[in-house]
Amino acid sequence: MGEPDAKRLKTDDEAEYELIYWPGIPGRGEFVRLLFEEAGVPYQDHSRPADQAMAWVLRLTDPMNTGDDSNPPVFAAPVLKHGSLILNQTPNILIYLAPKLGLSPPPTETAFYHLNQAALTILDGFCSEVHETHHPVATSLYYEDQKEEAKKRSKAFIEERAPKFLAYVQRLLDSKTSGDGPWIHGSSLTYVDLVLFQCIDGTSYAFPKTMANLKSSGKYRAVFELYEAVKERPNIKAYLASDRRTKYADGIWRHYPELEKTIEVEVTLKE
Amino acid sequence: MGEPDAKRLKTDDEAEYELIYWPGIPGRGEFVRLLFEEAGVPYQDHSRPADQAMAWVLRLTDPMNTGDDSNPPVFAAPVLKHGSLILNQTPNILIYLAPKLGLSPPPTETAFYHLNQAALTILDGFCSEVHETHHPVATSLYYEDQKEEAKKRSKAFIEERAPKFLAYVQRLLDSKTSGDGPWIHGSSLTYVDLVLFQCIDGTSYAFPKTMANLKSSGKYRAVFELYEAVKERPNIKAYLASDRRTKYADGIWRHYPELEKTIEVEVTLKE
Numbered sequence: 001m002g003e004p005d006a007k008r009l010k011t012d013d014e015a016e017y018e019l020i021y022w023p024g025i026p027g028r029g030e031f032v033r034l035l036f037e038e039a040g041v042p043y044q045d046h047s048r049p050a051d052q053a054m055a056w057v058l059r060l061t062d063p064m065n066t067g068d069d070s071n072p073p074v075f076a077a078p079v080l081k082h083g084s085l086i087l088n089q090t091p092n093i094l095i096y097l098a099p100k101l102g103l104s105p106p107p108t109e110t111a112f113y114h115l116n117q118a119a120l121t122i123l124d125g126f127c128s129e130v131h132e133t134h135h136p137v138a139t140s141l142y143y144e145d146q147k148e149e150a151k152k153r154s155k156a157f158i159e160e161r162a163p164k165f166l167a168y169v170q171r172l173l174d175s176k177t178s179g180d181g182p183w184i185h186g187s188s189l190t191y192v193d194l195v196l197f198q199c200i201d202g203t204s205y206a207f208p209k210t211m212a213n214l215k216s217s218g219k220y221r222a223v224f225e226l227y228e229a230v231k232e233r234p235n236i237k238a239y240l241a242s243d244r245r246t247k248y249a250d251g252i253w254r255h256y257p258e259l260e261k262t263i264e265v266e267v268t269l270k271e
Numbered sequence: 272m273g274e275p276d277a278k279r280l281k282t283d284d285e286a287e288y289e290l291i292y293w294p295g296i297p298g299r300g301e302f303v304r305l306l307f308e309e310a311g312v313p314y315q316d317h318s319r320p321a322d323q324a325m326a327w328v329l330r331l332t333d334p335m336n337t338g339d340d341s342n343p344p345v346f347a348a349p350v351l352k353h354g355s356l357i358l359n360q361t362p363n364i365l366i367y368l369a370p371k372l373g374l375s376p377p378p379t380e381t382a383f384y385h386l387n388q389a390a391l392t393i394l395d396g397f398c399s400e401v402h403e404t405h406h407p408v409a410t411s412l413y414y415e416d417q418k419e420e421a422k423k424r425s426k427a428f429i430e431e432r433a434p435k436f437l438a439y440v441q442r443l444l445d446s447k448t449s450g451d452g453p454w455i456h457g458s459s460l461t462y463v464d465l466v467l468f469q470c471i472d473g474t475s476y477a478f479p480k481t482m483a484n485l486k487s488s489g490k491y492r493a494v495f496e497l498y499e500a501v502k503e504r505p506n507i508k509a510y511l512a513s514d515r516r517t518k519y520a521d522g523i524w525r526h527y528p529e530l531e532k533t534i535e536v537e538v539t540l541k542e
Contacts, residue, residue: 063438067446072385072456075392075439085381089388091362096384107378110356113367114343117360121346128399136407136420138427149407149420156409167334168346175338185343 013100015083017043022057022077023050025251026202028090028127029078034194035094037239039101045244060086090127091120098191105186111177115185118172118192125165126199130206131252133157133259143256155262158210162203166220169196173222182222182229189233196223197230202253209260284371286354288314293328293348294321296522297473299361299398300349305465306365308510310372316515331357361398362391369462376457382448386456389443389463396436397470401477402523404428404530414527426533429481433474437491440467444493453493453500460504467494468501473524480531 017036021029029047036043047053057077059065067073067086074088080097087093095116098104105111136153137146172184179187184196200223204211215224230236239245248255288307292300300318307314318324328348330336338344338357345359351368358364366387369375376382407424408417443455450458455467471494475482486495501507510516519526 063442066442067448069447070381072389072446072448073439073442074388087384087388089391092384092388092391095387107383110341112378113358113363116366117345117358117363118343120360120363132403137423138431140427140431146423149423152408152417152420156411160409160411168344171334171337171344175343176340177338177343 017041017097018081019043019045019047020056020060020077020079020081021045021047021053022251023047023053024246025249026198026246026253027078027251030198030202030246031090031123031195032078032080032093032097033244034198034236034239035097035101035103035191037244038189038194038233038235039103040235041101047246091116091123094119094191094195101191103189103191103194111185114177115190115192118184119195121168122165122192122195122199125161125168126196126203127252129157129161129165130203133206134254134256143254147258150256150259151262154207154259158207158260158262162207162210162214163219166214166223169223170220173226182226184226189230193226193230194236197227197236200224200227202248205248206253206255207260208255288312288368289352290314290316290318291327291331291348291350291352292316292318292324293522294318294324295517296520297469297517297524298349298522301469301473301517302361302394302466303349303351303364303368304515305469305507305510306368306372306374306462308515309460309465309504309506310374311506312372318517362387362394365390365462365466372462374460374462374465382456385448386461386463389455390466392439393436393463393467393470396432396439397467397474398523400428400432400436401474404477405525405527414525418529421527421530422533425478425530429478429531429533433478433481433485434490437485437494440494441491444497453497455497460501464497464501465507468498468507471495471498473519476519477524477526478531479526 019029019032021027033045046056060074060079061076065073070084071086074086076088078088078090078093080087080093087096095104095112098115099106099112104115133154134143134150135141135146136149143150169184172178177186178184181187183189184192200211214220231240290300290303292298304316317327328350331345331350332347336344341355342357345357347359349359349361349364351358351364358367366375366378366383369386370377370383375386404425405414405421406412406417407420414421440455443449448457449455452458454460455463471482485491502511
């Protein structure tokens with residue numbers, strides 16, 4: 001076992017991983033779940049039962065909460081608890097977890113930063129921007145109260161943003177740093193492939209016609225092949241078939257058929 | 272000099288830092304500049320002259336670019352070039368640079384992740400969401416073509432989002448992990464303080480009345496004290512007085528007086 005490595009992250013690595021997230025939606029909690037599931041690492045999922053999950057999230061994100069002796073307060077769920085360590089912000093949880101779970105090289109490698117930039121970009125395009133399609137005015141308003149603005153924003157997403165982000169991921173896959181096989185970086189699966197899988201899956205739920213059209217264009221073949229390859233990973237396949245996989249609902253990825261019928265929307269997008 | 276450290280980030284640490292960014296606006300490039308300026312570390316700023324800056328950005332973000340032997344393609348500026356390493360995504364550039372510049376603990380410390388989550392949250396609130404206030408429909412449209420939607424989004428920003436994010440930063444400063452002095456983490460200045468400074472500065476330019484009101488409420492005193500403290504750092508003070516500091520223009524932080532006059536906008540925000 002030898003001496004403790006002074007450079008090792010100062011946390012209780014043996015502690016159980018705990019995910020705190022809203023109940024009833026996959027949401028941003030799903031990215032964290034997929035890492036544990038692929039790695040086959042046990043974790044406690046506090047998103048069930050619903051009432052306890054709500055209590056967890058509300059306690060942690062309480063406007064009076066100022067954290068504890070070793071943790072600053074969190075802003076929003078998902079929250080990762082690992083022993084006494086408490087973290088939030090999805091891309092931050094991912095870069096903390098991925099090297100520990102064998103799904104990323106450590107921060108001593110430049111690939112760590114190349115993966116982080118890919119994750120941030122994919123999350124921008126297919127998570128944050130998809131949320132904006134149904135909530136372009138305010139998160140605090142009902143969708144029904146911003147439907148007209150949502151149609152305009154969706155038109156821009158369908159015609160410009162989705163193709164732009166898909167084209168970028170296709171270029172990542174065409175790059176030399178992608179290596180062999182279906183994966184984004186270095187010829188082996190990393191957490192970024194799982195992030196992409198969830199983003200494509202969620203966006204395909206929200207905008208099925210759009211994503212089917214984009215797929216059948218053939219321009220983003222490697223992206224959709226990667227999606228299928230992740231789906232066939234034994235641990236992921238078992239997870240998707242289990243009741244641990246939460247169904248889509250009123251979260252980030254929502255299906256409003258009218259948002260794909262944007263042909264009559266009066267927005268002239270520039271090139 | 273001894274043996275090379277195998278755990279050291281594999282990059283040419285002696286190489287000059289280069290920032291590639293759009294000309295004429297502070298934008299997201301400003302976060303990167305502030306790190307170099309505070310640390311007193313030389314860097315080459317490719318945002319001037321304008322024509323060369325445009326050529327740099329357009330070449331790097333070209334839709335045909337698939338990177339090189341060791342770098343995947345970048346999605347957008349700002350881009351950091353450090354020897355043969357090329358990185359993009361602002362929060363990613365920041366976590367790469369900050370430990371090297373003495374503005375963050377290394378990734379072996381949990382504080383690295385606590386700082387990253389604070390940076391991501393502050394950038395969400397006062398950079399990305401401020402951009403959305405004038406471009407709620409599409410980045411590719413002129414502001415004038417989405418002015419009505421911008422008024423609604425701005426109302427939500429002014430009444431809900433700005434107070435929510437300011438309250439969170441105030442809580443960060445009230446936390447035990449903030450330590451003594453004006454800084455966000457561990458009693459000493461880190462890159463996150465610089466990120467907050469730029470965000471408050473830019474948002475105060477865009478929404479001067481709003482930010483003046485929020486300041487005079489007294490609820491976020493430590494946030495505005497931190498802003499002033501950064502402004503008085505000798506290197507930052509000299510930088511702000513220099514012609515290296517780009518003036519605000521049509522970038523992320525824009526001043527449209529009509530967006531602060533939201534009283535007549537028909538949006539009823541829920542609690």
